[in-house]
Amino acid sequence: MCCELRVTFFNELAEQLEKQLKHTAEEQVTIIIASAKVNQHEGKNSVRWIITHCHVIYLFRLAAFPLNTTSITVEEEYIEEVIDDKIYTISEIKKFTAQCIQKKYKCQVSVKKVEEKTNWYDNVCTSCDEEVNIVEGRYKCDNCKRNIPFPDKRFRLATVCNDSTGYLGIVFPDEEIQRITGKNVFDIENDSTQVGDSISFPPLLKAFEKKEFIVTLIIGETNVHNSCNVYLAHAIDEPPEMLGDHVPGEVVPANSKQDSISMVSIYYTFFYLI
Incomplete structure (x- = not known):
């Protein structure tokens, strides 16, 4: 079964991915996402990358991207599960x-x-859940670099x-x-x-x-x-x-x-x- 989801990457990870995609001529790319949050944006399902856990692996086929077998190394902030019930x-x-x-x-x-x-x-960003600030009377997300009409x-x-x-x-x-x-x-x-x-x-x-x-x-x-x-x-x-x-x-x-x-x-x- 195949499904289509929009995925948003931020900061260094997005820059690394863009560089990798520019250096490949393949027709399809497979991206392994170790942890993500699924929500809705403009009525469509979307995925936000969250680097906190690495227990579950999701596979998404993004037909618009060419195949790239080169792995991307990402520094992960790993939060270990409770060791015991003490x-x-x-x-x-x-x-x-x-x-x-x-x-x-x-x-x-x-x-x-x-x-x-x-x-x-x-007040948080509707895309990345980071806290937004009021700049010149408008809510702005420093992470997404955009204004948020209604946080x-x-x-x-x-x-x-x-x-x-x-x-x-x-x-x-x-x-x-x-x-x-x-x-x-x-x-x-x-x-x-x-x-x-x-x-x-x-x-x-x-x-x-x-x-x-x-x-x-x-x-x-x-x-x-x-x-x-x-x-x-x-x-x-x-x-x-x-x-x-x-x-x-x-x-x-x-x-x-x-x-x-x-x-x-x-x-x-x-x-x-x-």
């Missing part, structure tokens, strides 16, 4: 070394605070979470917030019970506070080198029901001096990054 404490996560960078690990935390002073969503919107919820061993700043991602709430940014933005003159922050998002989750974190390089106290969440799940033999850890009083110092450090990091 639940790590915040204290353990803060001690992770360089071998943990770009890997995923789980922790069980309570949401101490949803940060209301930062934007709870981003898409993605959740980005900044939280301070804790367990019995410490605090972490965690940014909850769009996909997980949509799954948990059943709503997207447009739904909340146009709901008068969530956004209005008398409402400073959407109650549906504020409701994440005081709840407990098992969060799968992506460990970044800056997290390991102690220069960033804010972590990116990959997945958010409700914890299983506590069994009778479960002994919860001792909760550190929120008004202790050490806790206050940790939380202030996290808040400053949020304001710096977001």
Whole structure:
């Protein structure tokens, strides 16, 4: 079975592909895409290259391109799947070394605070999902080098979470917030019970506070080198029901001096990054 999809390549990868195609006289080219996101653009299916995973390989036949057997080398940012089901404490996560960078690990935390002073969503490009900026009154994508008439919107919820061993700043991602709430940014933005003159922050998002989750974190390089106290969440799940033999850890009083110092450090990091 043969299907036709439009594929968009960006930056260095697009330049490499263009050079390869100019030096071939074959009638057909086969491109192997290691990971991609399929969406719709102007009513047609399209594929955006995403260099994050290399577990699934898609084969697309692009009849408009000539065949080129020369491989193109691309530097990939590989995010390793969760190694095991161990639940790590915040204290353990803060001690992770360089071998943990770009890997995923789980922790069980309570949401101490949803940060209301930062934007709870981003305006993003409809083609590449990168955040867009307002330039001379128009939305512009620096990645695609084009103006965006009407950008898409993605959740980005900044939280301070804790367990019995410490605090972490965690940014909850769009996909997980949509799954948990059943709503997207447009739904909340146009709901008068969530956004209005008398409402400073959407109650549906504020409701994440005081709840407990098992969060799968992506460990970044800056997290390991102690220069960033804010972590990116990959997945958010409700914890299983506590069994009778479960002994919860001792909760550190929120008004202790050490806790206050940790939380202030996290808040400053949020304001710096977001």
